[in-house]
Amino acid sequence: MSSLQGCGIIITGANQGLGKAIAEACVAEGADVLLCARTAEPLEATRAELSARASKNQVVLAEPADVSCPGDVDRLIACARKKLPAFTGLVNNAGVYGPIGPAEQVSWEHWRQAIEINLMGTVLMCRAALPAFRNEKRGKIVNLSGGGATAPLPRFSAYAASKAAVVRFTETLADETRGAGIDVNSIAPGALNTRLLDEVLAAGPAQAGETFYQRSVKQSEEGGASLERAAGLTVFLLSSRSDGITGKLISAVWDPWADLPQRLEELRSSDVYTLRRIVPKDRGWEW
Secondary structure, eight states, X not given: OOTTTTOEEEEESTTSHHHHHHHHHHHHTTOEEEEEESOHHHHHHHHHHHXXXXXXXXXXXXXXXXXXXXXXXXXHHHHHHHHSSOOOEEEEOOOOOOOOSOTTTSOHHHHHHHHIIIIIHHHHHHHHHHHHHHHHTOEEEEEEOOGGGTSOOTTOHHHHHHHHHHHHHHHHHHHHTTTTTEEEEEEEOOSOOSHHHHHHHHHHHHHHOHHHHHHHHHHHHHXXXXXXXXXXXXXXXXXXXXXXXXXXXXXXXXXXXXXXXXXXXXXXTSOTTSOOOOOGGGGTOOO
């Protein structure tokens, strides 16, 4: 039996890039899916493509929605509860870089919009999905983070701030839902060659900064991290194989995530794969 057979999953930002790769992987593993994105036409094209690959009994749906809009989120969740045979999973992939440039110079409106999509959209989707998961006494939530969560990212302040906040929200929600049969994790997919990379290249070194721009050029030339590996980690976290793993930020590229079920007790009793403040004693200093 496929690892996601019998699971109904919402995937946001599913019409291109990583979201589409995750949707493809979920369908391949037998899941019923509800795809979401803001733009209807490419979303419908993705739905048709995946539907053609699905088995006879699989459900593949699409619903245009803006995750930063509470009304759209409520409509999306209602659709999942009504039309998916079982609504058990949520992938919050929708996200934007936001304005590129020094924090004091970029558009405040665009900065605010990035927070609304990346952070508030994630929170709204989780809030709306949790009653269904609590009722079913099971659920899997995967929130997309990134490099901006674990290190400063000059000239991408809205993105960095929102992604760090997503990780801390994930950790907090994991504690709130502990014992309810719900696992909540965030993932760092790696440096992917998607539309976000295109935005950096279009912005150029003057806006993005010389170092980050040149790193992006090299990434573009070398192909970037694997979309399939990031999608594979997402499938793992949506499946029963990851039961009990919760409140973690896991790297698709660097972490041995396939082996984590064997480390479950160590994970539960440690702060591994979490955001933490470093204090002097962590560096062997006495002050």
